[in-house]
Amino acid sequence: MNLWAARPGWRLRRLTTVSWVFFGAYSAISTVADDNGSEAQRLWWLGILAAIALCFAARTRIPGDRTLPSHAYLLVLALGLGGLSYLRGGYVALFIVTLPHFWIYGRTPRPAMAFSGLAAVLTLIGSTIRQGGDPGYFGTTLASTSIVFAASALIGLWAHEVVEQSDERARLIVELERTQAELAEAHQRQGAADERERLARDIHDTLAQGFASIVVLAEAARSGLAAEPARSAQQLRSIEHTARENLAEARELVGSAHGGGRAAGSVADTLRRTLDRFAEDTGLDVSAELADPACDQPTRIALLRCTQESLANVRKHAKASAVSVVLAERERGRVVELEITDDGAGFAVGEEALSGGFGLRGMRKRLTELGGDLLLTSSPGDGTRLLAMVPLSEER
Numbered sequence: 163m164n165l166w167a168a169r170p171g172w173r174l175r176r177l178t179t180v181s182w183v184f185f186g187a188y189s190a191i192s193t194v195a196d197d198n199g200s201e202a203q204r205l206w207w208l209g210i211l212a213a214i215a216l217c218f219a220a221r222t223r224i225p226g227d228r229t230l231p232s233h234a235y236l237l238v239l240a241l242g243l244g245g246l247s248y249l250r251g252g253y254v255a256l257f258i259v260t261l262p263h264f265w266i267y268g269r270t271p272r273p274a275m276a277f278s279g280l281a282a283v284l285t286l287i288g289s290t291i292r293q294g295g296d297p298g299y300f301g302t303t304l305a306s307t308s309i310v311f312a313a314s315a316l317i318g319l320w321a322h323e324v325v326e327q328s329d330e331r332a333r334l335i336v337e338l339e340r341t342q343a344e345l346a347e348a349h350q351r352q353g354a355a356d357e358r359e360r361l362a363r364d365i366h367d368t369l370a371q372g373f374a375s376i377v378v379l380a381e382a383a384r385s386g387l388a389a390e391p392a393r394s395a396q397q398l399r400s401i402e403h404t405a406r407e408n409l410a411e412a413r414e415l416v417g418s419a420h421g422g423g424r425a426a427g428s429v430a431d432t433l434r435r436t437l438d439r440f441a442e443d444t445g446l447d448v449s450a451e452l453a454d455p456a457c458d459q460p461t462r463i464a465l466l467r468c469t470q471e472s473l474a475n476v477r478k479h480a481k482a483s484a485v486s487v488v489l490a491e492r493e494r495g496r497v498v499e500l501e502i503t504d505d506g507a508g509f510a511v512g513e514e515a516l517s518g519g520f521g522l523r524g525m526r527k528r529l530t531e532l533g534g535d536l537l538l539t540s541s542p543g544d545g546t547r548l549l550a551m552v553p554l555s556e557e558r
Contacts, residue, residue: 217238220235236268237277240281241284243256243257247288256285257310261278261314261318265318265322279311282308282311286300286303286304290303359527363528368411368470369408374477375404376401376408379401379404380397380401383397400439428454429454429466430452430453430489432466433450433466433469437450440477446482447485448484465550467524468528468529469500473502476546479507480504480507480508481506483506486501486502486504487500496553498554499552501547501550505545508541508545510540529551534552535550536548536549536550
């Protein structure tokens with residue numbers, strides 16, 4: 163990965179600008195202050211500076227992969243520094259102000275150190291030749307050049323490590339933000355799916371069951387209208403009452419209520435009204451033993467919906483003559499149990515029985531959300547027994 167050129171933003175441009183300002187200022191001052199050089203040397207000096215500048219400008223204009231153009235620019239820069247050190251003194255300062263170029267455009271530490279090392283050797287050779295090959299001067303300049311090169315290498319490697327760690331942190335931050343966005347989207351989708359399931363469950367347990375009762379009562383009233391007018395009138399009153407209840411349920415669902423008003427107050431009273439209505443509509447023998455445990459609103463709603471769904475199944479499938487309902491507290495008041503038994507046709511219970519129908523799935527889902535469970539026992543000809551168990555709120 164390009165750790166040095168991967169940030170073409172304002173930091174890189176600012177560092178490049180500062181390097182060129184120092185480079186140009188030193189070159190101009192050196193040219194003006196040097197009175198010993200000839201006119202030809204000045205022209206050579208300016209020509210080498212122009213060649214370096216043009217090579218840098220050409221490097222920014224070549225499209226595609228800029229690795230080779232950058233390395234070509236660094237090669238020209240190293241050769242130019244060698245020529246400038248041959249023409250004039252003070253090459254160490256010139257070498258220092260150009261060091262950022264090697265680390266910026268070398269892209270990785272290895273070429274950066276290679277080209278800066280080449281520049282150090284060429285400037286050392288150029289300045290030594292300029293001094294006539296003096297061994298004492300060579301030793302002094304070799305020591306100073308080595309110190310400068312070693313310091314620049316250490317600083318460059320340290321900066322490379324900092325940039326690498328910064329890039330890794332930036333990558334992790336981007337990955338974390340992406341993961342958080344995906345998680346938030348997944349939570350949103352799951353929340354929408356849960357809400358749709360809750361609404362579907364409430365509609366099935368309230369409106370759908372009410373409409374089913376209305377259809378059954380309407381068919382019975384129509385068939386007995388001539389023979390049993392009193393019975394048909396009672397069934398019509400039940401239709402009206404059920405329709406009003408459905409209207410109230412629909413208004414509560416539209417208002418995003420989590421349960422019907424019938425679940426408020428005493429759970430025993432609520433279940434007793436539901437059982438009385440069922441007995442009146444179906445004519446079945448309904449017996450009830452209803453304790454009155456202190457339940458919170460979600461538990462009342464779950465018990466009511468389980469009762470409504472069980473009675474609807476008895477009405478549609480069981481062909482029963484009697485239904486028994488028992489509501490009791492177990493385990494010293496820590497669990498409330500609802501047992502509904504009929505003497506109908508029964509059926510073979512399997513896993514598909516509990517997972518196939520939406521009503522049974524809805525009951526189990528409601529109870530599971532409250533930490534409870536649902537047991538279904540039945541066999542052909544022996545009726546059906548449903549047991550709903552819900553821990554009270556303190557236990558949950």
